[in-house]
Amino acid sequence: MELTSQEQTMLDGKEGYAVRKSMEILVALGEIFGAKNLIGVGGVQVAGVSYHNLGDAGLEFLNSLAADGKVKVLTTLNPAGMDLENWQQLGISPEFAEKQNMVIDAFQRMGIVISCTCTPYLIGNLPLYGEHVAWSESSAVTFANSVLGARTNREGGPSALAAAFVGKTPNYGLHLDENRVPDVHVQVNAELTKLSDWGALGYAIGKKAENKIPYITGIKTVDLDELKSFCASVVTYGAKPLFYMKGVTPGAEAQKQPQETLTIEESDLKIAYDAINDDVTNIELVCLGCPHCSIKEISEIATLLEGKKVAEGTELWVATSRTAKQLADKRGYTATIEAAGGKFACDTCMAVAPLKGRFKSLATTSAKGCFYSRQNLMKTKMGSIEECVDAAVTGQWNN
Numbered sequence: 001m002e003l004t005s006q007e008q009t010m011l012d013g014k015e016g017y018a019v020r021k022s023m024e025i026l027v028a029l030g031e032i033f034g035a036k037n038l039i040g041v042g043g044v045q046v047a048g049v050s051y052h053n054l055g056d057a058g059l060e061f062l063n064s065l066a067a068d069g070k071v072k073v074l075t076t077l078n079p080a081g082m083d084l085e086n087w088q089q090l091g092i093s094p095e096f097a098e099k100q101n102m103v104i105d106a107f108q109r110m111g112i113v114i115s116c117t118c119t120p121y122l123i124g125n126l127p128l129y130g131e132h133v134a135w136s137e138s139s140a141v142t143f144a145n146s147v148l149g150a151r152t153n154r155e156g157g158p159s160a161l162a163a164a165f166v167g168k169t170p171n172y173g174l175h176l177d178e179n180r181v182p183d184v185h186v187q188v189n190a191e192l193t194k195l196s197d198w199g200a201l202g203y204a205i206g207k208k209a210e211n212k213i214p215y216i217t218g219i220k221t222v223d224l225d226e227l228k229s230f231c232a233s234v235v236t237y238g239a240k241p242l243f244y245m246k247g248v249t250p251g252a253e254a255q256k257q258p259q260e261t262l263t264i265e266e267s268d269l270k271i272a273y274d275a276i277n278d279d280v281t282n283i284e285l286v287c288l289g290c291p292h293c294s295i296k297e298i299s300e301i302a303t304l305l306e307g308k309k310v311a312e313g314t315e316l317w318v319a320t321s322r323t324a325k326q327l328a329d330k331r332g333y334t335a336t337i338e339a340a341g342g343k344f345a346c347d348t349c350m351a352v353a354p355l356k357g358r359f360k361s362l363a364t365t366s367a368k369g370c371f372y373s374r375q376n377l378m379k380t381k382m383g384s385i386e387e388c389v390d391a392a393v394t395g396q397w398n399n
């Protein structure tokens with residue numbers, strides 16, 4: 001890989017340990033993937049924030065970088081293993097909280113914005129069309145590439161951090177025009193009537209398109225929350241973190257519709273629901289907000305919970321960014337949700353909190369949430385916000 005003299009200086013250690021280590025990571029990655037050079041990035045999103053996933057070795061690595069450097073570009077964080085302010089209410093142990101706070105402290109010393117959300121685009125880390133970034137949360141990577149038209153590979157936590165310290169990333173993969181061409185036309189003939197249908201659609205396209213870039217037609221209407229749900233699902237279940245949706249995403253009209261065609265029918269959505277839903281009736285955890293809830297979703301949850309109570313033996317978590325929660329506080333949604341017995345899970349989510357073995361069953365709107373919760377030994381049900389709130393209030397899946 002060709003380096004400029006300034007990049008060589010960074011690799012030689014003239015800007016300190018954190019930058020040298022970061023350059024070593026970026027150069028190694030660039031050489032593996034055949035990048036010719038590094039390109040500047042406008043922002044970074046770092047995943048790998050939960051102490052649950054990092055452990056002591058990860059914490060030590062972060063401390064070594066934090067001791068000797070600051071990030072060069074706007075850098076935000078993915079969800080952590082707990083609500084940073086309200087962890088006791090979510091049943092997190094003091095031992096875990098202490099370690100998680102040490103992780104956050106390391107990121108803070110690096111100059112990273114402690115946003116702890118997988119929807120950085122809703123809280124100010126919003127790249128422009130065509131802008132190069134280095135993001136490492138799969139749903140957000142897919143959203144950035146597809147809905148925003150920005151350019152990012154699906155970075156790992158260390159390579160995203162390295163890009164933040166250097167302000168650059170290796171120029172390969174989805175940064176290059178030739179790797180952003182759709183390979184398969186997906187004609188959607190199914191009606192999509194509720195949020196979870198977008199998770200089911202992501203499952204169906206992910207499975208059928210495998211590692212191809214889909215060019216999707218047949219979508220009549222879609223909103224922001226549905227797109228973020230689809231992004232999370234399609235990349236979890238198979239496809240590359242980039243799709244085009246005719247009439248919806250930028251750049252779709254400029255692409256040629258691929259010859260190879262797949263169709264998605266109502267029966268494909270049913271197959272998706274059948275695969276995602278387990279045989280379970282009693283619901284111990286209802287988690288809404290995967291990806292993190294927007295303020296609109298929080299308002300819908302609050303409206304549905306007005307005058308109701310979460311069933312005994314069931315917990316309702318609303319996972320969101322602290323920024324959205326602060327808006328919810330001001331609008332009175334927080335008070336309504338908490339009066340019903342619901343809990344906010346800011347800064348965290350069901351996949352990265354240490355939940356293994358704590359709940360036996362989950363109801364959620366999210367196909368991605370179901371995928372990861374099964375790894376936490378939960379049986380899963382996926383449905384609309386209404387169906388999930390009903391499960392929270394009755395303690396049962398009634399649909």
Ligand code: F3S
Binds near residue numbers: 078137372
């Ligand atoms: Fe976000 Fe966690 Fe879902 S990171 S996309 S809420 S699994």
